[in-house]
Amino acid sequence: MRKYLKAELYRMALRITYRNTLFFFLLLSLAGSLVLKFVEIAPITNPYETSMTIMISGILTSAPFLLYGVLDMVMGEDLKHKTLNNTIAGGVPRLRMITTKILTTAFFGLLLAAVVTSFHLLSTGLLLGANADGLRLISGFLYSFVSSIPLWCGLIALYIVIAFTFTNQVMLGILTFIALYILPSVFLLLRPLSSVFATLHQYHPMTVLQRLVSMVEFNQLYALDWRTLAYGGIMLVISTGAAYAVFRKKDF
Amino acid sequence: MGENAVSFHTVTKVYGKQPVVKDVSLAVKAGDIYGLIGKNGAGKTTIMKLITGLAQPSDGHMSILGEDTEKGYQLARQRTGSLIENPYLYPSMDARQNLEYYRRQKGLKDKALVDEALRIVGLYDEKKKFGKFSLGMKQRLGIAQAILGNPELLILDEPINGLDPTGIIEMREMLQKLNREKGTTIVVSSHILNEMSMIANRYAFIHEGKLVEEISRAALEEKCRKHLRLKVNDTEKTAMLLEQHLAIRDYKVLPHHEIEIYDEKRNLNSITKVLIEHDVVILSASEGAQSLEGYFVQLIGGEHHA
Numbered sequence: 366m367r368k369y370l371k372a373e374l375y376r377m378a379l380r381i382t383y384r385n386t387l388f389f390f391l392l393l394s395l396a397g398s399l400v401l402k403f404v405e406i407a408p409i410t411n412p413y414e415t416s417m418t419i420m421i422s423g424i425l426t427s428a429p430f431l432l433y434g435v436l437d438m439v440m441g442e443d444l445k446h447k448t449l450n451n452t453i454a455g456g457v458p459r460l461r462m463i464t465t466k467i468l469t470t471a472f473f474g475l476l477l478a479a480v481v482t483s484f485h486l487l488s489t490g491l492l493l494g495a496n497a498d499g500l501r502l503i504s505g506f507l508y509s510f511v512s513s514i515p516l517w518c519g520l521i522a523l524y525i526v527i528a529f530t531f532t533n534q535v536m537l538g539i540l541t542f543i544a545l546y547i548l549p550s551v552f553l554l555l556r557p558l559s560s561v562f563a564t565l566h567q568y569h570p571m572t573v574l575q576r577l578v579s580m581v582e583f584n585q586l587y588a589l590d591w592r593t594l595a596y597g598g599i600m601l602v603i604s605t606g607a608a609y610a611v612f613r614k615k616d617f
Numbered sequence: 618m619g620e621n622a623v624s625f626h627t628v629t630k631v632y633g634k635q636p637v638v639k640d641v642s643l644a645v646k647a648g649d650i651y652g653l654i655g656k657n658g659a660g661k662t663t664i665m666k667l668i669t670g671l672a673q674p675s676d677g678h679m680s681i682l683g684e685d686t687e688k689g690y691q692l693a694r695q696r697t698g699s700l701i702e703n704p705y706l707y708p709s710m711d712a713r714q715n716l717e718y719y720r721r722q723k724g725l726k727d728k729a730l731v732d733e734a735l736r737i738v739g740l741y742d743e744k745k746k747f748g749k750f751s752l753g754m755k756q757r758l759g760i761a762q763a764i765l766g767n768p769e770l771l772i773l774d775e776p777i778n779g780l781d782p783t784g785i786i787e788m789r790e791m792l793q794k795l796n797r798e799k800g801t802t803i804v805v806s807s808h809i810l811n812e813m814s815m816i817a818n819r820y821a822f823i824h825e826g827k828l829v830e831e832i833s834r835a836a837l838e839e840k841c842r843k844h845l846r847l848k849v850n851d852t853e854k855t856a857m858l859l860e861q862h863l864a865i866r867d868y869k870v871l872p873h874h875e876i877e878i879y880d881e882k883r884n885l886n887s888i889t890k891v892l893i894e895h896d897v898v899i900l901s902a903s904e905g906a907q908s909l910e911g912y913f914v915q916l917i918g919g920e921h922h923a
Contacts, residue, residue: 368722372718376710379710442708446705446706447703448707450671450701453670453671454772455695455723456690456697458691614673616671
Protein backbone atom coordinates (compact mmCIF):
# COMPACT_ATOMS: atom_id res chain seq x y z
CA MET A 366 0.00 0.00 0.00
CA ARG A 367 2.95 2.30 0.67
CA LYS A 368 3.87 2.46 -3.03
CA TYR A 369 0.33 3.31 -4.10
CA LEU A 370 -0.04 5.85 -1.30
CA LYS A 371 3.22 7.53 -2.31
CA ALA A 372 2.03 7.69 -5.92
CA GLU A 373 -1.30 9.19 -4.84
CA LEU A 374 0.40 11.80 -2.66
CA TYR A 375 2.65 12.72 -5.59
CA ARG A 376 -0.36 13.12 -7.89
CA MET A 377 -2.37 15.16 -5.41
CA ALA A 378 0.60 17.43 -4.72
CA LEU A 379 0.48 18.36 -8.41
CA ARG A 380 -3.22 19.21 -8.43
CA ILE A 381 -3.78 22.89 -9.07
CA THR A 382 -7.43 22.62 -7.94
CA TYR A 383 -6.25 21.63 -4.49
CA ARG A 384 -3.82 24.54 -4.26
CA ASN A 385 -6.51 26.94 -5.52
CA THR A 386 -8.97 25.65 -2.92
CA LEU A 387 -6.39 26.15 -0.19
CA PHE A 388 -5.63 29.65 -1.46
CA PHE A 389 -9.36 30.46 -1.56
CA PHE A 390 -9.83 29.47 2.09
CA LEU A 391 -6.76 31.45 3.15
CA LEU A 392 -8.17 34.49 1.37
CA LEU A 393 -11.55 33.92 3.01
CA SER A 394 -9.92 33.77 6.41
CA LEU A 395 -7.96 36.95 5.75
CA ALA A 396 -11.02 38.75 4.39
CA GLY A 397 -13.01 37.80 7.50
CA SER A 398 -10.31 39.10 9.80
CA LEU A 399 -10.03 42.34 7.81
CA VAL A 400 -13.80 42.88 7.98
CA LEU A 401 -13.77 42.30 11.73
CA LYS A 402 -10.89 44.75 12.10
CA PHE A 403 -12.09 47.59 9.93
CA VAL A 404 -15.90 47.30 9.91
CA GLU A 405 -17.79 47.99 13.07
CA ILE A 406 -20.55 45.46 13.59
CA ALA A 407 -22.74 46.46 16.52
CA PRO A 408 -23.28 43.16 18.41
CA ILE A 409 -19.60 42.15 18.18
CA THR A 410 -17.72 43.23 21.24
CA ASN A 411 -14.76 40.85 20.97
CA PRO A 412 -13.71 40.49 17.28
CA TYR A 413 -10.97 37.97 18.09
CA GLU A 414 -13.36 35.65 19.94
CA THR A 415 -15.93 36.05 17.13
CA SER A 416 -13.29 35.24 14.57
CA MET A 417 -12.35 32.06 16.49
CA THR A 418 -16.01 31.00 16.75
CA ILE A 419 -16.56 31.51 13.02
CA MET A 420 -13.45 29.47 12.22
CA ILE A 421 -14.42 26.59 14.51
CA SER A 422 -17.99 26.45 13.29
CA GLY A 423 -16.88 26.90 9.68
CA ILE A 424 -14.28 24.15 9.73
CA LEU A 425 -16.33 21.61 11.66
CA THR A 426 -19.54 22.05 9.69
CA SER A 427 -18.07 22.65 6.26
CA ALA A 428 -15.63 19.73 6.59
CA PRO A 429 -18.11 17.09 5.33
CA PHE A 430 -18.65 18.95 2.07
CA LEU A 431 -15.05 20.07 1.86
CA LEU A 432 -13.99 16.43 2.14
CA TYR A 433 -16.39 15.61 -0.67
CA GLY A 434 -14.52 18.25 -2.70
CA VAL A 435 -11.14 16.77 -1.78
CA LEU A 436 -12.39 13.28 -2.62
CA ASP A 437 -13.48 14.64 -5.99
CA MET A 438 -9.90 15.87 -6.50
CA VAL A 439 -8.54 12.47 -5.46
CA MET A 440 -11.01 10.28 -7.35
CA GLY A 441 -12.81 12.52 -9.86
CA GLU A 442 -10.37 11.85 -12.68
CA ASP A 443 -10.24 8.16 -11.77
CA LEU A 444 -13.98 7.86 -12.16
CA LYS A 445 -14.31 10.08 -15.22
CA HIS A 446 -11.25 8.87 -17.11
CA LYS A 447 -11.15 5.26 -15.85
CA THR A 448 -7.56 5.58 -14.62
CA LEU A 449 -8.24 3.02 -11.88
CA ASN A 450 -8.16 0.44 -14.69
CA ASN A 451 -4.37 0.79 -14.94
CA THR A 452 -4.02 0.41 -11.19
CA ILE A 453 -6.13 -2.75 -11.09
CA ALA A 454 -4.31 -4.16 -14.13
CA GLY A 455 -1.04 -3.31 -12.36
CA GLY A 456 -1.91 -5.75 -9.59
CA VAL A 457 -2.75 -3.35 -6.76
CA PRO A 458 -5.23 -5.23 -4.53
CA ARG A 459 -8.64 -3.60 -4.67
CA LEU A 460 -9.06 -3.28 -0.91
CA ARG A 461 -5.74 -1.48 -0.70
CA MET A 462 -6.89 0.88 -3.41
CA ILE A 463 -9.98 1.87 -1.44
CA THR A 464 -8.02 2.23 1.79
CA THR A 465 -5.44 4.39 0.00
CA LYS A 466 -8.15 6.61 -1.46
CA ILE A 467 -9.66 7.11 2.01
CA LEU A 468 -6.25 7.85 3.53
CA THR A 469 -5.24 10.24 0.74
CA THR A 470 -8.50 12.16 0.99
CA ALA A 471 -8.28 12.29 4.78
CA PHE A 472 -4.64 13.42 4.62
CA PHE A 473 -5.26 16.25 2.16
CA GLY A 474 -8.52 17.24 3.87
CA LEU A 475 -6.83 17.44 7.25
CA LEU A 476 -3.81 19.19 5.75
CA LEU A 477 -6.10 21.82 4.25
CA ALA A 478 -7.87 22.30 7.58
CA ALA A 479 -4.55 22.45 9.46
CA VAL A 480 -3.03 25.04 7.11
CA VAL A 481 -6.17 27.21 7.10
CA THR A 482 -6.47 26.97 10.91
CA SER A 483 -2.81 27.85 11.46
CA PHE A 484 -3.03 30.75 9.05
CA HIS A 485 -6.23 31.97 10.68
CA LEU A 486 -4.77 31.79 14.17
CA LEU A 487 -1.70 33.68 13.04
CA SER A 488 -3.46 36.32 10.93
CA THR A 489 -6.22 37.04 13.46
CA GLY A 490 -3.64 37.18 16.24
CA LEU A 491 -1.70 39.78 14.32
CA LEU A 492 -4.67 41.76 12.99
CA LEU A 493 -7.10 41.60 15.89
CA GLY A 494 -4.84 40.89 18.83
CA ALA A 495 -5.22 37.62 20.71
CA ASN A 496 -7.08 37.58 23.99
CA ALA A 497 -8.01 35.02 26.64
CA ASP A 498 -11.68 34.68 25.56
CA GLY A 499 -10.65 33.72 22.06
CA LEU A 500 -7.71 31.53 23.05
CA ARG A 501 -9.77 29.40 25.43
CA LEU A 502 -11.76 28.16 22.42
CA ILE A 503 -8.68 26.74 20.72
CA SER A 504 -8.14 23.72 22.97
CA GLY A 505 -11.85 22.84 22.65
CA PHE A 506 -11.52 23.17 18.90
CA LEU A 507 -8.52 20.81 18.80
CA TYR A 508 -10.41 18.20 20.86
CA SER A 509 -13.44 18.49 18.60
CA PHE A 510 -11.25 18.31 15.50
CA VAL A 511 -9.54 15.09 16.58
CA SER A 512 -12.84 13.61 17.81
CA SER A 513 -14.33 14.18 14.35
CA ILE A 514 -11.59 12.43 12.33
CA PRO A 515 -13.22 8.94 12.34
CA LEU A 516 -16.53 10.51 11.34
CA TRP A 517 -14.90 12.35 8.45
CA CYS A 518 -13.11 9.20 7.29
CA GLY A 519 -16.43 7.34 7.51
CA LEU A 520 -18.01 10.02 5.32
CA ILE A 521 -15.18 9.67 2.77
CA ALA A 522 -15.81 5.91 2.55
CA LEU A 523 -19.53 6.59 2.19
CA TYR A 524 -18.86 9.06 -0.64
CA ILE A 525 -16.76 6.40 -2.38
CA VAL A 526 -19.67 3.95 -2.23
CA ILE A 527 -22.00 6.58 -3.67
CA ALA A 528 -19.48 7.67 -6.31
CA PHE A 529 -19.30 4.10 -7.65
CA THR A 530 -23.08 3.89 -7.67
CA PHE A 531 -23.92 7.25 -9.31
CA THR A 532 -22.02 8.07 -12.47
CA ASN A 533 -23.15 11.70 -12.77
CA GLN A 534 -20.69 13.60 -10.61
CA VAL A 535 -22.50 16.97 -10.79
CA MET A 536 -25.74 15.37 -9.64
CA LEU A 537 -23.80 13.55 -6.96
CA GLY A 538 -22.39 16.86 -5.67
CA ILE A 539 -25.87 18.40 -5.49
CA LEU A 540 -27.31 15.33 -3.76
CA THR A 541 -24.46 15.29 -1.26
CA PHE A 542 -25.03 18.96 -0.45
CA ILE A 543 -28.77 18.36 0.04
CA ALA A 544 -28.14 15.27 2.19
CA LEU A 545 -25.67 17.15 4.39
CA TYR A 546 -27.22 20.58 4.79
CA ILE A 547 -30.93 20.38 3.88
CA LEU A 548 -31.93 16.96 5.14
CA PRO A 549 -31.18 17.62 8.85
CA SER A 550 -33.54 20.64 8.77
CA VAL A 551 -36.21 18.55 7.04
CA PHE A 552 -35.87 15.85 9.71
CA LEU A 553 -36.08 18.53 12.38
CA LEU A 554 -39.27 19.95 10.86
CA LEU A 555 -40.85 16.51 10.57
CA ARG A 556 -39.82 15.47 14.08
CA PRO A 557 -43.27 16.08 15.60
CA LEU A 558 -44.79 13.67 13.08
CA SER A 559 -42.79 10.58 14.02
CA SER A 560 -40.03 9.49 16.35
CA VAL A 561 -38.26 8.08 13.27
CA PHE A 562 -37.53 11.61 12.09
CA ALA A 563 -36.28 12.54 15.54
CA THR A 564 -33.87 9.58 15.46
CA LEU A 565 -32.77 10.38 11.91
CA HIS A 566 -32.06 13.96 12.95
CA GLN A 567 -30.24 12.91 16.09
CA TYR A 568 -27.92 10.52 14.25
CA HIS A 569 -27.32 12.62 11.18
CA PRO A 570 -23.56 13.41 10.89
CA MET A 571 -24.22 17.14 10.75
CA THR A 572 -26.22 17.03 13.99
CA VAL A 573 -23.33 15.21 15.63
CA LEU A 574 -20.90 17.89 14.41
CA GLN A 575 -23.25 20.73 15.38
CA ARG A 576 -23.34 19.32 18.90
CA LEU A 577 -19.54 19.51 19.00
CA VAL A 578 -19.56 23.12 17.78
CA SER A 579 -21.99 24.05 20.57
CA MET A 580 -19.85 22.27 23.14
CA VAL A 581 -16.80 24.22 22.02
CA GLU A 582 -18.67 27.53 21.96
CA PHE A 583 -20.03 26.98 25.45
CA ASN A 584 -16.64 25.87 26.66
CA GLN A 585 -17.84 22.36 27.57
CA LEU A 586 -15.18 20.31 25.78
CA TYR A 587 -12.10 19.60 27.85
CA ALA A 588 -11.14 16.22 26.35
CA LEU A 589 -11.85 14.01 23.34
CA ASP A 590 -15.57 13.49 22.85
CA TRP A 591 -16.06 9.72 23.08
CA ARG A 592 -19.62 9.89 21.79
CA THR A 593 -18.44 11.47 18.52
CA LEU A 594 -15.47 9.11 18.35
CA ALA A 595 -17.73 6.07 18.80
CA TYR A 596 -20.25 7.38 16.28
CA GLY A 597 -17.44 8.05 13.79
CA GLY A 598 -15.83 4.67 14.44
CA ILE A 599 -19.08 2.80 13.76
CA MET A 600 -19.73 4.87 10.66
CA LEU A 601 -16.18 4.27 9.43
CA VAL A 602 -16.45 0.50 9.86
CA ILE A 603 -19.86 0.28 8.16
CA SER A 604 -19.13 2.58 5.23
CA THR A 605 -15.61 1.20 4.63
CA GLY A 606 -17.10 -2.31 4.65
CA ALA A 607 -19.69 -1.16 2.13
CA ALA A 608 -16.99 0.46 -0.05
CA TYR A 609 -14.96 -2.77 0.01
CA ALA A 610 -18.05 -4.81 -0.88
CA VAL A 611 -18.98 -2.54 -3.80
CA PHE A 612 -15.45 -2.39 -5.21
CA ARG A 613 -14.23 -5.94 -4.54
CA LYS A 614 -16.07 -7.70 -7.36
CA LYS A 615 -16.74 -4.75 -9.65
CA ASP A 616 -16.04 -5.30 -13.34
CA PHE A 617 -14.41 -2.46 -15.26
CA MET B 618 7.52 -19.49 -14.67
CA GLY B 619 6.10 -22.44 -16.54
CA GLU B 620 5.95 -22.86 -20.29
CA ASN B 621 2.71 -20.91 -20.54
CA ALA B 622 2.62 -17.21 -19.72
CA VAL B 623 -1.17 -17.29 -19.75
CA SER B 624 -3.51 -20.22 -19.84
CA PHE B 625 -7.28 -20.40 -19.73
CA HIS B 626 -9.12 -23.59 -18.95
CA THR B 627 -12.83 -23.50 -19.84
CA VAL B 628 -13.13 -19.87 -18.77
CA THR B 629 -16.56 -18.27 -19.01
CA LYS B 630 -17.54 -14.68 -18.35
CA VAL B 631 -21.17 -13.66 -18.04
CA TYR B 632 -22.33 -10.04 -17.79
CA GLY B 633 -25.83 -10.06 -16.32
CA LYS B 634 -27.32 -12.99 -18.20
CA GLN B 635 -25.23 -12.41 -21.32
CA PRO B 636 -22.28 -14.78 -21.76
CA VAL B 637 -19.49 -12.90 -23.56
CA VAL B 638 -16.74 -15.49 -23.16
CA LYS B 639 -17.82 -19.11 -23.37
CA ASP B 640 -15.71 -22.04 -22.22
CA VAL B 641 -12.50 -20.61 -23.64
CA SER B 642 -9.35 -22.69 -23.24
CA LEU B 643 -6.17 -21.16 -24.60
CA ALA B 644 -2.47 -21.14 -23.94
CA VAL B 645 -0.09 -18.24 -24.52
CA LYS B 646 3.42 -19.64 -24.42
CA ALA B 647 6.19 -17.64 -22.79
CA GLY B 648 7.87 -15.60 -25.52
CA ASP B 649 4.85 -15.63 -27.83
CA ILE B 650 3.41 -12.68 -29.65
CA TYR B 651 -0.13 -13.95 -29.42
CA GLY B 652 -2.73 -12.33 -31.67
CA LEU B 653 -6.38 -12.30 -30.65
CA ILE B 654 -8.53 -12.06 -33.75
CA GLY B 655 -12.27 -11.57 -33.83
CA LYS B 656 -15.07 -9.23 -34.82
CA ASN B 657 -16.30 -6.39 -32.59
CA GLY B 658 -18.00 -7.88 -29.57
CA ALA B 659 -16.41 -11.30 -30.16
CA GLY B 660 -14.95 -11.31 -26.64
CA LYS B 661 -11.31 -10.31 -27.28
CA THR B 662 -11.33 -7.34 -24.92
CA THR B 663 -13.12 -9.35 -22.23
CA ILE B 664 -10.41 -12.02 -22.44
CA MET B 665 -7.82 -9.28 -21.95
CA LYS B 666 -9.82 -7.83 -19.06
CA LEU B 667 -9.90 -11.26 -17.43
CA ILE B 668 -6.11 -11.52 -17.67
CA THR B 669 -5.61 -8.05 -16.23
CA GLY B 670 -8.21 -8.39 -13.47
CA LEU B 671 -10.56 -5.72 -14.82
CA ALA B 672 -13.20 -8.43 -15.04
CA GLN B 673 -13.51 -11.56 -13.00
CA PRO B 674 -14.30 -14.94 -14.52
CA SER B 675 -17.74 -16.40 -13.86
CA ASP B 676 -16.39 -19.91 -14.29
CA GLY B 677 -13.23 -21.78 -15.27
CA HIS B 678 -9.62 -21.53 -14.29
CA MET B 679 -6.80 -19.18 -15.31
CA SER B 680 -3.06 -19.15 -14.84
CA ILE B 681 -1.05 -15.95 -15.32
CA LEU B 682 2.77 -16.09 -15.31
CA GLY B 683 2.55 -19.35 -13.43
CA GLU B 684 0.20 -18.00 -10.75
CA ASP B 685 -3.26 -19.43 -10.29
CA THR B 686 -4.57 -18.00 -7.03
CA GLU B 687 -6.17 -14.58 -6.38
CA LYS B 688 -3.09 -13.44 -4.48
CA GLY B 689 -0.85 -14.92 -7.17
CA TYR B 690 -2.75 -13.10 -9.93
CA GLN B 691 -1.99 -9.81 -8.22
CA LEU B 692 1.71 -10.64 -8.09
CA ALA B 693 1.64 -11.70 -11.73
CA ARG B 694 -0.14 -8.48 -12.72
CA GLN B 695 2.64 -6.49 -11.10
CA ARG B 696 4.89 -8.04 -13.77
CA THR B 697 2.38 -7.22 -16.51
CA GLY B 698 1.81 -4.08 -18.58
CA SER B 699 -1.44 -3.40 -20.37
CA LEU B 700 -3.38 -1.09 -22.60
CA ILE B 701 -7.02 -2.14 -22.71
CA GLU B 702 -9.63 -0.34 -24.85
CA ASN B 703 -8.21 3.19 -24.54
CA PRO B 704 -5.23 4.87 -22.92
CA TYR B 705 -6.71 5.82 -19.55
CA LEU B 706 -4.37 8.43 -18.09
CA TYR B 707 -4.68 11.62 -16.05
CA PRO B 708 -5.62 14.55 -18.32
CA SER B 709 -4.36 17.16 -15.85
CA MET B 710 -0.82 15.72 -15.91
CA ASP B 711 1.76 15.75 -18.71
CA ALA B 712 3.39 12.67 -20.19
CA ARG B 713 6.31 12.58 -17.75
CA GLN B 714 4.11 13.21 -14.69
CA ASN B 715 1.75 10.42 -15.73
CA LEU B 716 4.60 7.93 -16.08
CA GLU B 717 6.23 9.16 -12.89
CA TYR B 718 2.95 8.46 -11.08
CA TYR B 719 2.87 4.89 -12.42
CA ARG B 720 6.59 4.41 -11.72
CA ARG B 721 5.93 5.21 -8.08
CA GLN B 722 2.80 3.08 -8.02
CA LYS B 723 4.70 0.09 -9.40
CA GLY B 724 7.51 0.68 -6.94
CA LEU B 725 10.15 0.98 -9.69
CA LYS B 726 13.29 2.42 -8.18
CA ASP B 727 15.02 3.54 -11.38
CA LYS B 728 13.77 7.02 -12.37
CA ALA B 729 15.42 6.65 -15.79
CA LEU B 730 12.74 4.10 -16.74
CA VAL B 731 10.32 7.00 -17.31
CA ASP B 732 12.68 8.65 -19.80
CA GLU B 733 13.37 5.32 -21.47
CA ALA B 734 9.65 4.64 -22.02
CA LEU B 735 9.07 8.19 -23.27
CA ARG B 736 11.96 7.90 -25.72
CA ILE B 737 10.65 4.59 -27.06
CA VAL B 738 7.25 6.09 -27.90
CA GLY B 739 8.69 9.41 -29.11
CA LEU B 740 7.23 11.63 -26.38
CA TYR B 741 10.43 12.49 -24.55
CA ASP B 742 10.23 16.23 -25.24
CA GLU B 743 6.46 16.56 -25.02
CA LYS B 744 5.34 19.09 -22.39
CA LYS B 745 1.59 19.29 -23.04
CA LYS B 746 -0.97 17.91 -20.61
CA PHE B 747 -2.36 14.51 -21.56
CA GLY B 748 -5.81 16.11 -21.97
CA LYS B 749 -4.44 18.21 -24.85
CA PHE B 750 -2.86 15.25 -26.68
CA SER B 751 -3.98 14.07 -30.11
CA LEU B 752 -5.43 10.56 -30.39
CA GLY B 753 -2.12 9.17 -31.66
CA MET B 754 -0.13 10.82 -28.87
CA LYS B 755 -2.54 9.47 -26.28
CA GLN B 756 -2.11 6.01 -27.71
CA ARG B 757 1.68 6.36 -27.58
CA LEU B 758 1.59 7.40 -23.94
CA GLY B 759 -0.78 4.53 -23.16
CA ILE B 760 1.80 2.18 -24.63
CA ALA B 761 4.59 3.89 -22.70
CA GLN B 762 2.61 3.29 -19.52
CA ALA B 763 2.20 -0.37 -20.48
CA ILE B 764 5.89 -0.97 -21.21
CA LEU B 765 7.13 1.04 -18.21
CA GLY B 766 9.53 -1.12 -16.21
CA ASN B 767 9.90 -3.78 -18.92
CA PRO B 768 7.06 -6.11 -17.89
CA GLU B 769 7.29 -9.83 -18.63
CA LEU B 770 3.81 -9.86 -20.10
CA LEU B 771 2.22 -7.17 -22.26
CA ILE B 772 -1.52 -7.08 -22.95
CA LEU B 773 -2.35 -4.68 -25.77
CA ASP B 774 -5.87 -4.16 -27.03
CA GLU B 775 -5.85 -2.48 -30.46
CA PRO B 776 -2.50 -0.76 -29.82
CA ILE B 777 -2.29 0.81 -33.29
CA ASN B 778 -5.60 2.67 -32.96
CA GLY B 779 -5.10 6.29 -33.90
CA LEU B 780 -1.52 5.85 -35.06
CA ASP B 781 -0.37 7.18 -38.43
CA PRO B 782 1.39 4.81 -40.88
CA THR B 783 4.83 5.70 -39.51
CA GLY B 784 3.56 5.17 -35.98
CA ILE B 785 2.20 1.75 -36.95
CA ILE B 786 5.58 0.68 -38.33
CA GLU B 787 7.36 2.02 -35.22
CA MET B 788 4.90 0.19 -33.00
CA ARG B 789 5.42 -3.07 -34.86
CA GLU B 790 9.18 -2.75 -34.65
CA MET B 791 9.01 -1.83 -30.97
CA LEU B 792 6.89 -4.86 -30.08
CA GLN B 793 9.11 -7.18 -32.07
CA LYS B 794 12.19 -5.69 -30.41
CA LEU B 795 10.72 -6.10 -26.91
CA ASN B 796 9.82 -9.67 -27.72
CA ARG B 797 13.18 -10.46 -29.30
CA GLU B 798 15.53 -8.67 -26.91
CA LYS B 799 13.72 -8.85 -23.57
CA GLY B 800 11.67 -11.97 -24.16
CA THR B 801 8.44 -10.11 -23.40
CA THR B 802 5.35 -12.19 -24.00
CA ILE B 803 2.77 -10.10 -25.85
CA VAL B 804 -0.96 -10.66 -26.20
CA VAL B 805 -2.27 -8.28 -28.83
CA SER B 806 -5.52 -7.67 -30.65
CA SER B 807 -6.03 -5.63 -33.78
CA HIS B 808 -8.70 -4.99 -36.36
CA ILE B 809 -6.02 -4.68 -39.00
CA LEU B 810 -5.37 -8.32 -39.72
CA ASN B 811 -2.54 -7.73 -42.16
CA GLU B 812 -0.73 -5.87 -39.39
CA MET B 813 -1.47 -8.73 -37.03
CA SER B 814 -0.04 -11.20 -39.52
CA MET B 815 3.21 -9.21 -39.47
CA ILE B 816 3.49 -9.15 -35.66
CA ALA B 817 2.07 -12.31 -34.14
CA ASN B 818 3.58 -15.78 -34.15
CA ARG B 819 0.45 -17.43 -32.78
CA TYR B 820 -3.19 -16.59 -33.32
CA ALA B 821 -6.46 -17.23 -31.52
CA PHE B 822 -9.62 -16.77 -33.54
CA ILE B 823 -12.51 -15.70 -31.33
CA HIS B 824 -16.09 -15.70 -32.54
CA GLU B 825 -19.19 -15.00 -30.45
CA GLY B 826 -17.28 -15.56 -27.23
CA LYS B 827 -15.81 -18.89 -28.27
CA LEU B 828 -12.31 -19.82 -29.30
CA VAL B 829 -12.73 -21.13 -32.83
CA GLU B 830 -9.10 -21.96 -33.48
CA GLU B 831 -5.69 -21.47 -31.95
CA ILE B 832 -2.91 -21.77 -34.51
CA SER B 833 0.77 -20.99 -34.93
CA ARG B 834 1.99 -18.67 -37.65
CA ALA B 835 3.82 -21.55 -39.35
CA ALA B 836 0.69 -23.67 -39.39
CA LEU B 837 -1.35 -20.77 -40.67
CA GLU B 838 1.13 -20.03 -43.43
CA GLU B 839 0.99 -23.67 -44.37
CA LYS B 840 -2.79 -23.43 -44.60
CA CYS B 841 -2.72 -20.15 -46.46
CA ARG B 842 0.12 -20.71 -48.92
CA LYS B 843 -0.21 -20.43 -52.70
CA HIS B 844 -1.95 -23.33 -54.33
CA LEU B 845 -3.80 -24.66 -57.30
CA ARG B 846 -7.16 -26.11 -56.38
CA LEU B 847 -8.84 -28.63 -58.66
CA LYS B 848 -12.23 -30.24 -58.37
CA VAL B 849 -12.15 -33.57 -60.18
CA ASN B 850 -14.29 -36.69 -60.49
CA ASP B 851 -11.53 -38.97 -59.10
CA THR B 852 -9.05 -37.58 -56.59
CA GLU B 853 -7.26 -40.89 -56.08
CA LYS B 854 -6.43 -41.23 -59.75
CA THR B 855 -5.49 -37.54 -59.93
CA ALA B 856 -3.05 -37.98 -57.05
CA MET B 857 -1.45 -40.95 -58.75
CA LEU B 858 -1.11 -39.03 -62.04
CA LEU B 859 0.41 -36.00 -60.31
CA GLU B 860 3.06 -38.14 -58.68
CA GLN B 861 3.86 -40.50 -61.54
CA HIS B 862 3.55 -38.24 -64.58
CA LEU B 863 4.38 -34.80 -63.21
CA ALA B 864 6.60 -35.65 -60.21
CA ILE B 865 4.41 -33.45 -57.99
CA ARG B 866 4.38 -34.66 -54.41
CA ASP B 867 3.39 -31.51 -52.48
CA TYR B 868 -0.40 -31.66 -52.65
CA LYS B 869 -3.32 -32.33 -50.38
CA VAL B 870 -6.48 -34.29 -51.06
CA LEU B 871 -9.48 -32.46 -49.65
CA PRO B 872 -13.08 -33.55 -49.13
CA HIS B 873 -15.69 -33.03 -51.85
CA HIS B 874 -13.45 -34.29 -54.70
CA GLU B 875 -11.00 -31.43 -54.31
CA ILE B 876 -7.25 -31.47 -54.41
CA GLU B 877 -4.83 -28.65 -53.59
CA ILE B 878 -1.41 -28.57 -55.26
CA TYR B 879 1.33 -26.53 -53.60
CA ASP B 880 4.32 -27.68 -55.63
CA GLU B 881 6.44 -24.91 -57.12
CA LYS B 882 6.43 -26.77 -60.47
CA ARG B 883 2.64 -26.65 -60.75
CA ASN B 884 1.45 -25.48 -64.11
CA LEU B 885 -2.24 -25.50 -64.87
CA ASN B 886 -1.82 -26.32 -68.57
CA SER B 887 0.48 -29.28 -68.12
CA ILE B 888 -1.57 -30.67 -65.24
CA THR B 889 -4.90 -30.41 -67.05
CA LYS B 890 -3.36 -31.93 -70.18
CA VAL B 891 -2.18 -35.03 -68.27
CA LEU B 892 -5.45 -35.39 -66.37
CA ILE B 893 -7.60 -35.10 -69.51
CA GLU B 894 -5.40 -37.59 -71.37
CA HIS B 895 -6.11 -40.07 -68.56
CA ASP B 896 -9.87 -39.47 -68.56
CA VAL B 897 -10.04 -37.45 -65.38
CA VAL B 898 -12.89 -34.93 -65.53
CA ILE B 899 -11.91 -31.50 -64.23
CA LEU B 900 -15.01 -29.84 -62.78
CA SER B 901 -13.26 -26.62 -61.74
CA ALA B 902 -9.79 -25.17 -61.34
CA SER B 903 -8.63 -22.11 -59.45
CA GLU B 904 -5.35 -20.64 -58.33
CA GLY B 905 -4.90 -18.63 -55.14
CA ALA B 906 -3.49 -18.00 -51.73
CA GLN B 907 -5.33 -16.96 -48.59
CA SER B 908 -4.55 -13.97 -46.47
CA LEU B 909 -5.08 -13.99 -42.71
CA GLU B 910 -8.20 -11.97 -43.35
CA GLY B 911 -9.47 -14.49 -45.86
CA TYR B 912 -8.71 -17.33 -43.53
CA PHE B 913 -10.56 -15.62 -40.70
CA VAL B 914 -13.58 -14.89 -42.87
CA GLN B 915 -13.66 -18.49 -44.04
CA LEU B 916 -13.28 -19.73 -40.49
CA ILE B 917 -16.20 -17.80 -39.04
CA GLY B 918 -18.47 -18.58 -41.92
CA GLY B 919 -18.05 -15.90 -44.55
CA GLU B 920 -18.93 -12.77 -42.58
CA HIS B 921 -16.65 -9.79 -43.05
CA HIS B 922 -15.56 -7.01 -40.68
CA ALA B 923 -12.94 -8.47 -38.39
